Amino acid sequence: KGSMWNHACIISRIDEKGIAYVIQADIRGVNEAPLSSVGSYILLDPPGDRDKLVEFHLKQIEARSRYGLLSIFSILFDIISPMWFPDLRRPNTWICSALTAEGLRYAGWYHNWPDIYTVTPAGLWSALQ
Numbered sequence: 001k002g003s004m005w006n007h008a009c010i011i012s013r014i015d016e017k018g019i020a021y022v023i024q025a026d027i028r029g030v031n032e033a034p035l036s037s038v039g040s041y042i043l044l045d046p047p048g049d050r051d052k053l054v055e056f057h058l059k060q061i062e063a064r065s066r067y068g069l070l071s072i073f074s075i076l077f078d079i080i081s082p083m084w085f086p087d088l089r090r091p092n093t094w095i096c097s098a099l100t101a102e103g104l105r106y107a108g109w110y111h112n113w114p115d116i117y118t119v120t121p122a123g124l125w126s127a128l129q
Helices: 048-060 069-080 098-108 121-128
Strands: 009-012 020-026 029-032
Touching: 009 048, 020 048, 020 098, 029 048, 048 098, 098 121
Parallel strands: none
Antiparallel strands: 009 020, 020 029
């Protein structure tokens, strides 16, 4: 049936004109874009230290982190394969929900994910409720 949650990102800043920006992982890699580019959204007050949350995400932009297309495909395999089977991911890549969840962990919010890359936007939403 699917979920209404299909993307996760953070608000990174609001400029002098009042335009909000997000940091997200999408097909272009980890990037900053206007909030208006993400479609419909719900804002949550993030747990943990907001400055550290933004710091983590900015560091991913600086590192030129890419989007994990291979990670998306390997997640399906990871879900059905034994835990000891090696992951098929490339270093320095993120999917949107893993980037957001790891940023929240860096900011001080801990959730015991078995694998940060199997966190879906819907799973992240549930954990934050």
